Amino acid sequence: MNTHMDEILEAILKAVDDVNLQLPMNGRIERSKAAKLSGDDGKLDSLGLINLIVAVERSVESHLGWNVVLTGDSTMSQAESVFASVNSLVEHVEKLLKEKEVG
Amino acid sequence: MVRERYSAVLVSDFNLSNFAAVLINDPESPGISPVEAPFGQVLPVLLDSSLQCWKHSPDLAIVWTQPHGVVKGFGGLLQGESVALDDIMSEVDTYAEALFKMSQKVPMVFVPTWITPNSLVPEGLLEMRSTGAHTVLTQMNLRLSDLQNRTPSIHLLNTEKWLRTAGKYAFNPKLWYMAKVPFGNEVFREAVADIKSAISGIIGNARKLIIVDLDNTVWGGIVGDLGWERITLGGHDPHGEAFADFQKGLKLLNRRGVLLGIVSKNEEEIALEAINRHPEMVLRLDDFAGWRINWKDKAQNLADLVEELNLGMQSVVFLDDSPVERARIRETFPDVLVPELSDDPMLYRSKLMGLRCFNLPAISGEDLRRTKMYQAERQRTGLRDQIGSVDEWLKSLLIEVRVEELNCVNVGRAVQLFNKTNQMNLSTRRLAEKELMDWPQDGNRRLWTLRVSDKFGDSGLTGIMSMEWNGDEGRIVDLVLSCRVMGRKVEETMVHVLLQQARLVGLRTLQAEYLPTAKNTPCLRFLDSMEDACRNGNLFIWDVTKDVPLPECIACTVVEGFPQA
Incomplete structure (x- = not known):
């Protein structure tokens, strides 16, 4: 399980690297599990969040070979908490992948 | 015109915020500071120069549109409607005219060619027929490219190349539906690299x-x-x-x-x-x-x-x-x-x-002859080594200088020379083609170009000089000479001609202010060597009533009355 989580974390951090290229130097997302993403303490505006969603889906697919959809109702209905931090996003992606396995 | 940072207006019918972010964060020189024009109002933005985005005289504009966004007939064609090609082309012409009008106010305008996402066009043989979307789009782009023949400040950019490089990440439907961004960031990065390369070429910084x-x-x-x-x-x-x-x-x-x-x-x-x-x-x-x-x-x-x-x-x-x-x-x-x-x-x-470093907006005759010119220079040097004195050597070269006013024929090469010459350059002004053409339009200004040739060949357009005056006092604004012909008494010839022209417009004095840069000390050395000029700090003043003779080794022709553009 931890291996999964580590791999997901790495894929998400790669997506963060990609999104950071769009952000000003003083507004970049820290490359860590604890980094805040959106919301009051986060660095991302609405377009930044869309860029992150697209980058994470792509990164998970290209690095882990898993197709994950972050624009579905199950994510969007709880977007505030899912995209609050890198950690919450990792947990959510892990949950989606688990559901897929079960389904 | 050569700057560390350029101001740019971005005009589009889609969301260019991601593109703007790539422009801002790209570390390569030159830097670009973009301002996004009001979103989705392409024609009004192009035609209304009173809008806030045009207020601060931007250095460049990037007008990036989708073909179905600005040409409604093409949008109909994509939906399978029957639309006459003439109607589509008429819309293209309207758009091109708006671009042309805007280009009169902005020194550099970049227009990425039109492309449609794969998701909008069904693949198949029909698309390649004369009324198929692919064929019509090719004709629309060709029509747009005619603009470059009308004005030198508009430059089309090859969007298709960027898509090839970006591969499967070129288009992302999710970005489109959620944010109205049709392209992935790989496309924007390629676009930024090409735009910066184009700017470098236009301002004369291409590698040579x-x-x-x-x-x-x-x-x-x-x-x-x-x-x-x-x-x-x-x-x-x-x-x-x-x-x-x-x-x-x-x-x-x-x-x-x-x-x-x-x-x-x-x-x-x-x-x-x-x-x-x-x-x-x-x-x-x-x-x-x-x-x-x-x-x-x-x-x-x-x-x-x-x-x-x-x-x-x-x-x-x-x-x-x-x-x-x-x-x-x-x-x-x-x-x-x-x-x-x-x-x-x-x-x-x-x-x-x-390599994006050889990007020229146009190729001049000088560009094509450059290797031959250097071969001729080797022959000249060989002759100099055989002949004892410099004066004898210069006489043996049979140098001819032809002076003519800036015009629509010589402006292409003149702007290259103007923007890349560092050493023999009095004021190191940098101007885009339109700015250079506009400058002498004032009645109290004149600007000439010089061509230099000798028995070994034509060195081409290698000098620019200009002056402006107020009453009977004149000022040399530009004294620019390619290092290719420096040290052959062409510099002295330029001063001779300037004084001659100053007399013709009734001036009493003519002055030149040397503006020092890290590279133009050869210009100061030359001015200092002019015994007829009176020096006061970096100011050199000539009494126009006194002649500075034409060097004996030079035959000089001043061509009068060449038509202006």
Whole structure:
């Protein structure tokens, strides 16, 4: 399980690297599990969040070979908490992948 | 016009915020500060110069639209409606006219060519028929490209190339549906790289000289060991073909005005024999402006060759298969561009073609003759070594100077010279083509160009001078001379002609203010050598009633009344 989580974390951090290229130097997302993403303490505006969603889906697919959809109702209905931090996003992606396995 | 940072207005019918972010964060020079025009109102924005986005006279505009966004007829065609081609073209013309009007106010306008996402066009034979979307779009882009013939400030950019490089990440439907961004960031990064390369070319900062090594760079193997008959070049051999193809790439760039030089550790006689005698050699000796083939340090050889060709290190690209030699040049001359060459020569040509540093907006006659000019210069130097005094040598050259006012024919080359000359340059002004053409329109200003030729050939348009006046006091604004002809009394001829022209408009005094830069001390040295001028600090003042004679070794013609654009 931890291996999964580590791999997901790495894929998400790669997506963060990609999104950071769009952000000003003083507004970049820290490359860590604890980094805040959106919301009051986060660095991302609405377009930044869309860029992150697209980058994470792509990164998970290209690095882990898993197709994950972050624009579905199950994510969007709880977007505030899912995209609050890198950690919450990792947990959510892990949950989606688990559901897929079960389904 | 040469700046560290350029202001840009972005006009689009889609969300360009991601593109703007890439523009801002791209670390390559020059920097670009974008302002996004009101979203989705392309024609009103192009036509209304009173809008806030145009208020601060931007250096450039990037107008990036989707074909179905600005040409409604094409949108109908994509939906399978029957739309007459003439109607579509009429809409294209309306859009082109708006671009043209806007281009009169902005020095540089970049227009990426139109492209449609795959998701909008069904694949199939129908799309390639005369009324198919692909064929119609090709014609629309062709019509748009006609704009470049009407105005030099509009430059079309090849969007399709960016999509090829971005591959499967070129389009992302999710970005479109959620944010109205049709392209992935890979496309925007490619676009930014091309736009910066284009700006560099337009302001005269394109690289002008490629210096190549020989062994394992332009042919395979060590010619000194193998003999020219056994080097790998051409023939039915993948590596041989790759080396020949690399040479063809170099020749192509040479035909576009980029000079070629050789710096190689070899026996000169053996290396030159290979170049002269190998039947599959694409590049011959007369393709090279100069060479240093010996066993000395390559950095020293490169410096000597660059000095001989009167260029700066920022003009040079160095191609060598050896990582050690590449590191040596990179470390010694940080301004020289030293691309990494793959260990596999089959990748050399694509590497060369991928370099964005040779980007010229147009090719002038001078660009095409440049190698020949340097060959003529070698002959001149040879003659100077034979003849004792400088005056005798100059007389023997039979130098002719032809002076004519700036006009629509010579402005292309003039703007290149104006923006890249550093050494013999009084004020180092930098202006785009339109700004240069506009400057002498004021009744109290004149601007001339000079062509210099001698018995060895035509050096082309190599000088620019201008003056403006108020009452009976005149001021030399520009005194620009290519280092290609410096030291041949052309400088003195320029002052002679300026004083002559000053007398014609009734001036009493003519002054020149030297504005120092890191590179223009040759200009100060020349002004200081003018005994007829009175110096006060950096100000040099001539009494117009006194003549500065035309140098004896020069025949000068002043052409009057050439039509303005």
